[in-house]
Amino acid sequence: xxxxxxxxxxxxxxxxxxxxxxxxxxxxxxxxxxxxxxxxxxxxxxxxxxxxxxxxxxxxxxxxxxxxxxxxxxxxxxxxxxxxxxxxxxxxxxxxxxxxxxxxxxxxxxxxxxxxxxxxxxxxxxxxxxxxxxxxxxxxxxxxxxxxxxxxxxxxxxxxxxxxxxxxxxxxxxxxxxxxxxxxxxxxxxxxxxxxxxxxxxxxxxxxxxxxxxxxxxxxxxxxxxxxxxxxxxxxxxxxxxxxxxxxxxxxxxxx
Numbered sequence: 001x002x003x004x005x006x007x008x009x010x011x012x013x014x015x016x017x018x019x020x021x022x023x024x025x026x027x028x029x030x031x032x033x034x035x036x037x038x039x040x041x042x043x044x045x046x047x048x049x050x051x052x053x054x055x056x057x058x059x060x061x062x063x064x065x066x067x068x069x070x071x072x073x074x075x076x077x078x079x080x081x082x083x084x085x086x087x088x089x090x091x092x093x094x095x096x097x098x099x100x101x102x103x104x105x106x107x108x109x110x111x112x113x114x115x116x117x118x119x120x121x122x123x124x125x126x127x128x129x130x131x132x133x134x135x136x137x138x139x140x141x142x143x144x145x146x147x148x149x150x151x152x153x154x155x156x157x158x159x160x161x162x163x164x165x166x167x168x169x170x171x172x173x174x175x176x177x178x179x180x181x182x183x184x185x186x187x188x189x190x191x192x193x194x195x196x197x198x199x200x201x202x203x204x205x206x207x208x209x210x211x212x213x214x215x216x217x218x219x220x221x222x223x224x225x226x227x228x229x230x231x232x233x234x235x236x237x238x239x240x241x242x243x244x245x246x247x248x249x250x251x252x253x254x255x256x
Contacts, residue, residue, distance in 0.1 A: 010059040010157060013045035014089075015079055017072050018099055018126070019065030022143035023090035024048045030146035037153055056082030060156055062089040062139075062149070063129055066096050070122040073132050080133040085156050088135045089149070091142040093128060095213045096247030098142075100126040103246055127247045137162060140194050142211035142244055148196060165195040168215040169208045172199035181207040187227050189240060192218035192250070210243060214250035224254050 014024060027034060028049055044054040061083040067073045080086055088094045096103070102110055103125045111123055129135060137152045139145075148164065155162040165172075169190040173180065176199050181188035189210035190202060201208055214220070224237050232240075241254040 009040060009042040011054075011057075012041045012043045012060045012062070012153070013056065013058045013079075013083065014043065014048075014062045015045070015064070016048070017063060017065030017076065017093070017129070018068040019090065019092045019097065021048065021064070023064045023092075023141070026143045026146050027149060030149070033150050034146055037150060040157055041153065058083040060085045060087065060153060062087045063093050064089040066092045066099060066126045067124070067129060067132060068099055068102075068126050069124055072121075073124065076129055076132055085136045086129075086133065087137045087139060087152055087156075088129050089139055090144050091140055091211060091213050091244050092126075094138050094140050095128050095245035096126040098244060100246040101242055102126055104242070125247075131247075140212045141197065145196055166216060167195045168218070169193045169195050169197065169199055169202070169212070171195055172197070173202050175199075176203055178202045182226065182230070185230050187230060187232055187236070187240060189223070192220055192223050210240065210245065213245040214248055218250050220250055220254045 014027065016024060024046075025048070041060070043050070044058065045056075047053055061079055063076070063079060063086065067076045091097050092099065107123055107125065111119065137156065139148050139152055141148070148162075151162045151164070172195050173190055178199060181190070181202065186207055188202070188207035190199070190208035192214055193208050193210045194212040194215040197212060199208075220241065224241070227237050227240065237254065241251040245251050
C-alpha cells in the first residue's frame, strides 16, 4: 500500500449510497481519536455533517452503503475515478448489508411489492461495492467501530497495512469470559463473524447476529450443521446467514 505523499493535508470525502447512515453517524460521534486526524486530513465532502462540500479530486474516499440501482452504480464509478484510495465503510459497502436479502427474489417482484408507482431509479441486486469498482481497504461493522476507521485512514497516510483482529467474535467472548450461547443451545453467529466489536452483543446477553460479516476462513457449514443440531430449521439457518452479508462468498449457499 503506497503512502499518501503531500505537503498539504489529505483531502478526504465521505459518500453515502443505499444505507441507514449509521456508519457516518459513528464518525460524527467518534470523539478525540478521530478529531486528532484533522491535523493530517481535511474532510472536504461530508454532507451529513457539513453544508459546504467540495468536488474532487480527493486523496481518500469513504463510501457507506451498497449500490442498489443502476444510477448508484454509475455514481460509484464516478466516485472511484475521483480518488486515489477508496474505502468500503461498513457491512453494506463490504458485503451488501441487510438490503442484500433482496438478492434471492426477482427484482421486478420486489419493486411491485414495495412501490405503488414505478420508481424513477432502476433497482438492482445488492452487493459489496467491490463488485463494481476497485476497493483499497475495508472497514466492516453495522455500524463501524470508529477506532477501525481511524486505523484505516492512518494506514493509508503512512502507507502501511491496517491492523485488524484476525479472529472471530467467539474469541473476544472468551477473552471477556462470557458464557457461550451455543453451549446453552442458543443459536449464535460468533464463531464465524469477524471480531473487532469486543463481543458487544454477547456481553450484553444477546447472541451475535453476524453484523460484521464473515471472519477469515469461516467454517460456515460446520456452524450451520450445529444450528441444525440445536433444532434450527432450514429457513432459520438461511435467515441467520443472509441477514447482513448474504452477498459474501463465505455465507453464500448456506442453508439452501
